[in-house]
Amino acid sequence: MADLFSNLALGFGVAFSPINLLLCLIGALVGTLVGVLPGIGTIATVAMLLPITFGLPPVGALIMLAGIYYGAQYGGSTTSILVNIPGEATSVVTTLDGFQMAKQGRAGPALAIAAIGSFFAGCVSTVLIAVLGAPLTKLALAFGPAEYFSLMVLGLIFATVLAKGSVLKAIAMIVFGLLLSMVGSDIETGASRMAFNIPELADGLGFATVAMGVFGFAEIIRNLDAGAEMDRDLVQQKITGLMPTRKDLIDSAPAIVRGTILGSILGILPGGGAVIASFAAYTFEKKIARDPSRFGRGAIEGVAAPESANNAAAQTSFIPLLTLGIPPNAVMALMVGAMTIHGIVPGPQVMQKQPDLVWGMIASMWIGNLMLIIINLPLVGIWVRLLRVPYRLMFPSIVIFCAIGIYSINNAPVDVILAGAFGLLGYWLIKHDFEPAPLLLGMVLGPLMEENLRRALLISRGDWTVFLTRPLSAVLMAIAASLLVLAVLPSLRKKRDEVFVESET
Amino acid sequence: MSDTPVKSIMPKWVRGPQDFVGGIALMAIAVFALWASSDLQGMHGFSFGAGTAPRMFAVLLLGLGLAVMVVGLVSEGPHLATYAWRGPLFVSLSILSFAVTIRPLGLVLSAFASFIISALGTPETRWKETIIVGICLTIGCSLLFPYALGLPLQLFPRFLVQ
Numbered sequence: 001m002a003d004l005f006s007n008l009a010l011g012f013g014v015a016f017s018p019i020n021l022l023l024c025l026i027g028a029l030v031g032t033l034v035g036v037l038p039g040i041g042t043i044a045t046v047a048m049l050l051p052i053t054f055g056l057p058p059v060g061a062l063i064m065l066a067g068i069y070y071g072a073q074y075g076g077s078t079t080s081i082l083v084n085i086p087g088e089a090t091s092v093v094t095t096l097d098g099f100q101m102a103k104q105g106r107a108g109p110a111l112a113i114a115a116i117g118s119f120f121a122g123c124v125s126t127v128l129i130a131v132l133g134a135p136l137t138k139l140a141l142a143f144g145p146a147e148y149f150s151l152m153v154l155g156l157i158f159a160t161v162l163a164k165g166s167v168l169k170a171i172a173m174i175v176f177g178l179l180l181s182m183v184g185s186d187i188e189t190g191a192s193r194m195a196f197n198i199p200e201l202a203d204g205l206g207f208a209t210v211a212m213g214v215f216g217f218a219e220i221i222r223n224l225d226a227g228a229e230m231d232r233d234l235v236q237q238k239i240t241g242l243m244p245t246r247k248d249l250i251d252s253a254p255a256i257v258r259g260t261i262l263g264s265i266l267g268i269l270p271g272g273g274a275v276i277a278s279f280a281a282y283t284f285e286k287k288i289a290r291d292p293s294r295f296g297r298g299a300i301e302g303v304a305a306p307e308s309a310n311n312a313a314a315q316t317s318f319i320p321l322l323t324l325g326i327p328p329n330a331v332m333a334l335m336v337g338a339m340t341i342h343g344i345v346p347g348p349q350v351m352q353k354q355p356d357l358v359w360g361m362i363a364s365m366w367i368g369n370l371m372l373i374i375i376n377l378p379l380v381g382i383w384v385r386l387l388r389v390p391y392r393l394m395f396p397s398i399v400i401f402c403a404i405g406i407y408s409i410n411n412a413p414v415d416v417i418l419a420g421a422f423g424l425l426g427y428w429l430i431k432h433d434f435e436p437a438p439l440l441l442g443m444v445l446g447p448l449m450e451e452n453l454r455r456a457l458l459i460s461r462g463d464w465t466v467f468l469t470r471p472l473s474a475v476l477m478a479i480a481a482s483l484l485v486l487a488v489l490p491s492l493r494k495k496r497d498e499v500f501v502e503s504e505t
Numbered sequence: 506m507s508d509t510p511v512k513s514i515m516p517k518w519v520r521g522p523q524d525f526v527g528g529i530a531l532m533a534i535a536v537f538a539l540w541a542s543s544d545l546q547g548m549h550g551f552s553f554g555a556g557t558a559p560r561m562f563a564v565l566l567l568g569l570g571l572a573v574m575v576v577g578l579v580s581e582g583p584h585l586a587t588y589a590w591r592g593p594l595f596v597s598l599s600i601l602s603f604a605v606t607i608r609p610l611g612l613v614l615s616a617f618a619s620f621i622i623s624a625l626g627t628p629e630t631r632w633k634e635t636i637i638v639g640i641c642l643t644i645g646c647s648l649l650f651p652y653a654l655g656l657p658l659q660l661f662p663r664f665l666v667q
Contacts, residue, residue: 052655168576169524172531172569179538179566182559186545191555194541217596224592224626392630393638396623399596400616403603404646408656413604420600427593431586432527450558462551 008130011359015367020063023056024364027067028371035075036383037401042091045072050338058342059357063364065338070368073314074118074376077307078383081110083398085216090274090310092437093282095215097295097302109244110303111380113252115373116244117308121260122369125315128264129362145455146466150476152449155276157480158283160438160487167487170438173429177442178449180205187451200414209415210443212402213422214429214436220395221427243380244300252304255285259308267313274313275444281309287486315365521582528574535567592626599623611659612650617643 014020027049035045049068053061073091080091081098094114101110143151160170183194184204195201244252259281266277285305286295295302339345344357386394406419426436460466468474519525538559545556576582599622606615620639624630651658 166576168569168572169527172566172573175562175566175569176531176534179535179559179562182538182542182562186555188553189546189555191545193545193555193559194538196541217600221592221596221626224596225589392624392627393635395596395626396599396620396635396639397642399599399623400603400620400642400646403600403607403619404612404616404650404658407603407607408650408658411657413607416600416604416607420597420604423600424593424597428530431588432523432530433583434527446562450553453558454553458552 007355007359008363010356011361011363014059014356014360015063015363020060020360020364021367023060023064024067024367025371025375027053027064028071028368029067029375031068031071031073032075032078032372032375032379033071035072036078037075037405042069042072042076045075046335053338058339058344059360061338061342062335062357062361063368065335066361066364067368067371069314069335070118070122070365070372071375073311074115074372077114077118078111081114081303082107082383082386083216084219085398085402086211086440090278090306090314092211092215092440093278093306094303096282096437097297097299100296100298101300101303104298106298106300107384108380109248109300111383112244112377113248113300113304114307115376115380117252117256117259117304118311119369119373120256121263121308121312122315122366124260125264125267125312126362126366129316129319142472144470145452145459146470146473147476148452149449149456150467150473150480151276152445152452154476154480154483155279155445156438156442157483157487158276158279160484166433167484169434173434173436173438174442177439177444178446180210180439181443181446182450187447188454198414200410200412200418204447205418205443206409206415207440207444208409209406209419210422211440212406213419214426214439216398216402217420217423218426218430218436220398221423222430223391223395248300252300255301255305256308258284259305260312263309263312264316266309267316268319274310274317275441277313278306278310279441281305283483311369318362318365519578521577521580522585523583524573524577525582526577526585528570528572528577531570531573532567533570535563535570538563538566591628595626596623599626608659609663611661611663613643613647613660614662616646 015024030049030052031045034049035042046065046068049072050065053064053068056064076086077091077094077098080086080094081102084095084099086092086095098110098114101107156174160167160174181204183201185191185195185202186193192202262281262284263274263277266280267274282295282302282305285299285301286292289295289299289301344354402419403416406415407413409415429436429439456466457464466473467477542556542559542563545559546554547556547560548554599619602622603615603619606618617639620642621635624635624639647660650656651660
């Protein structure tokens with residue numbers, strides 16, 4: 001225990017130097033400003049801003065990066081809420097209720113709750129990292145390929161529960177996403193799969209490209225449909241209150257706590273932990289809510305829980321990064337890149353050799369969260385005012401930002417065309433009531449799923465029962481199966497009700 | 506995308522045309538993926554080949570597409586939605602024009618042109634206003650991306666710079 005406090009004290013000692021505080025503030029501010037441009041998500045923001053940290057000393061650079069990361073993530077949540085474009089996989093869920101809230105004129109409270117939830121989650125998980133870092137790493141080590149595969153299955157099942165409509169169609173979308181993730185080089189053999197000799201496809205479809213297409217461009221195209229004007233004007237005219245009301249706070253407080261707990265636990269697991277965390281937190285809220293039908297129609301818990309969960313998970317996902325050297329998501333992979341440039345190789349030895357760096361970074365993550373809330377609560381009004389820009393001027397601007405954003409990730413014009421194609425696909429999906437969120441999750445988890453499936457089967461010598469005979473894996477599979485049953489049952493029952501509703505009208 | 510048949514040509518026995526067509530399209534995608542991955546190596550012994558997982562997911566999607574189609578066949582569902590042509594056409598053209606012109610013509614020209622083309626996507630556009638905003642946005646982007654963020658974007662046409 002004494003160890004813990006001395007560690008945290010060391011960390012805060014490093015992070016609280018005026019220069020580091022300033023770096024963290026600048027990072028968070030710039031990260032927010034760039035991340036909030038629609039179409040430029042967390043990955044693109046961090047990638048764009050990475051070079052500005054190269055000239056700094058390692059600790060300062062990492063602290064500034066943490067600021068940029070949190071700023072970008074929050075900026076990404078802002079665009080999820082305001083214009084329905086998720087900046088990265090973890091904020092896909094935020095669009096479900098956040099954008100609905102914005103449509104109802106409650107963008108202000110949604111943004112504020114996202115910031116407050118993230119801050120709370122950040123505080124709790126900072127302490128958690130310090131207390132549980134070492135023992136929890138052992139848990140992550142107990143996870144073999146079979147367990148990971150089962151965890152991914154569970155994560156994907158979470159996504160079906162998210163769907164507003166048919167469970168069957170949601171599962172179809174997940175599998176479509178998995179299939180899309182297969183495009184590109186095979187990890188083990190290097191064989192090019194379904195890439196049709198297009199060099200830009202050799203690396204696979206980028207998350208940003210697909211997300212910008214099926215969410216961003218598709219949303220724009222749909223909004224241009226005749227008859228959609230009504231919907232848009234609604235967003236612009238009704239803006240009621242910038243800050244959450246007392247009722248909002250009371251409603252979302254338990255959701256924030258639950259989201260934080262779930263996020264902290266799932267974040268420790270390397271590989272998609274943060275993504276699964278936000279989906280799981282949303283599903284959980286929807287399941288325990290007295291009136292689940294509010295979800296997807298602007299429930300504030302639907303913003304509070306996943307935003308807290310993804311922040312908590314982002315925080316605790318530093319544990320596998322620092323202890324095992326495994327980056328849990330694309331942004332963390334960029335961070336590893338940045339560390340390597342500064343001559344730091346993440347892994348178990350960092351914690352022993354450079355404790356000031358590790359603990360300084362953990363402390364600065366908390367400070368980054370604090371900066372965010374300081375910067376963003378006053379800015380909520382400005383972001384919301386953006387919604388008042390007439391749509392005829394807003395949509396061409398979003399198209400341009402998205403195009404520049406996608407182009408700048410790889411400097412590849414083909415990526416822009418691909419995003420456009422996915423925009424048309426997304427438009428078609430919307431017209432057929434297929435939801436894009438499960439598709440995106442399938443795409444993110446696909447490669448990890450395949451890798452772990454291959455490994456698990458190789459280790460078990462082709463025995464498929466391995467997923468049920470290993471206890472941890474069996475538990476995860478059982479949870480997944482029961483969730484699926486829970487998801488299918490009410491939809492069977494509801495179908496009858498819906499038929500009645502239709503015949504009456 | 507907009508060549509989906511309108512509801513009038515759907516036979517009467519299709520009770521949920523939206524799901525029916527959606528399911529068929531998914532099956533088509535799955536068949537396409539099966540064809541595209543047919544040249545990849547399959548299982549050898551216990552270990553997966555490059556083509557195993559893609560084919561597995563494609564077969565799964567084929568089955569799910571079939572299920573969605575059957576649901577559309579037997580249960581009452583919504584009709585096909587109508588597609589607008591103007592929005593999709595001009596937004597796609599705008600994206601395409603950006604992709605094609607960014608390399609040779611530079612950010613200034615291609616961003617402004619894309620802005621104007623995508624503005625064609627709605628009849629609500631008022632041209633004077635759109636052109637002014639387009640110019641401002643182009644100037645903003647040219648300052649923000651290459652200078653403030655230091656991205657390697659070319660601003661002006663290649664033949665002018667050289």
